[in-house]
Structures are given as C-alpha cells and as structure tokens.
Amino acid sequence: xxxxxxxxKLDRELNDAFMSGESFVEILHGIGEGILKRMAxxxxxxxxxxxxxxxxxxxxxxxxxxxxxxxxxxxxxxNRLRR
Numbered sequence: 001x002x003x004x005x006x007x008x009k010l011d012r013e014l015n016d017a018f019m020s021g022e023s024f025v026e027i028l029h030g031i032g033e034g035i036l037k038r039m040a041x042x043x044x045x046x047x048x049x050x051x052x053x054x055x056x057x058x059x060x061x062x063x064x065x066x067x068x069x070x071x072x073x074x075x076x077x078x079n080r081l082r083r
Contacts, residue, residue: 006036010043014068018049021075027066037066044068 001009010027017025027044029036044050044066053067061067072078 003035003039007039007043010040014043014047014050014070017070018072019078021072021078022070023072024053025068025070027068028064029066030064037064040066 006029014025027040029040041052044052049071051069051071053069055061055067
C-alpha cells in the first residue's frame with residue numbers, strides 16, 4: 001500500500017472507530033523503513049480525539065503496530081445521537 005492510500009485508509013478507519021465508540025485501536029503499519037509508522041504517529045498526534053498509548057517496555061509486543069486510545073464518548077451515547 002502506498003503512503004497516500006495508507007493515510008486515507010487510516011483516516012477513515014480511525015473516524016469509524018470514533019463513531020463506533022471504540023476505546024482502543026491497534027494500527028498495523030509493519031516494520032519496513034518506518035515511513036508508515038511515522039505517518040501513523042504524526043496523524044494520531046494531530047487529532048484531538050486520539051492518544052498514543054505508551055507500552056510497558058518489559059512486555060513484548062509487535063513492533064509493527066501502534067496502540068492508540070480513542071478519546072470518544074461511550075457507545076451508548078453515540079447510538080443515542082444516531083437515532
């Protein structure tokens with residue numbers, strides 16, 4: 001996937017997660033040269049409703065993913081707004 005395609009998909013998926021009332025999202029960007037990881041981190045830092053989750057360095061995690069907290073209202077509140 002190319003950079004711009006990945007950015008568009010990331011934007012769409014994170015907005016969908018927000019509207020679905022999700023609490024956490026794991027972004028899969030792969031390891032490669034780190035270009036997609038940097039893009040994902042920059043995007044998350046530019047959004048008011050997203051926060052990077054610091055992981056415990058003692059716990060082994062997938063280096064090709066970034067965990068993000070979605071600072072959104074609860075699922076129940078969003079469902080009430082949709083009605």
